[in-house]
Amino acid sequence: MLSPEKLARINELAKKKKTVGLTLEEAKEQTSLRKEYLETFRSNMKKTIENVTVIDPEGNDITPDKVKRLRSNKFPN
Structure with a gap:
């Protein structure tokens, strides 16, 4: 996560x-800070998606295969 000081600086420069x-x-x-922010955001979003399990109303796991593969590559049995 980006420090609060860097986020404040991004907003200050934008204003x-x-x-x-x-x-x-x-x-x-500004360009450098935005690049760092986007890299951090994308990394956090990827981690979040990799840890999501999708369950349908009947209780079946319908997590996309791509996410399951990413998870199994990250944590091999």
Whole structure:
């Protein structure tokens, strides 16, 4: 997870970009922070999806095969 300071800085730069604009250094910093944020977000989302089990109303496990394969590759028997 990204630190609260980095998230605050991302928001600060976004607000500044909309109001007065960013310097070249600030634009580079914003790009770097956004890239780090997206990498963290995608990693967390992947972990969440890998740990989801889908159950239908009758109680059957209907988790997609791709998720089951990812899980079995991660935790081989």
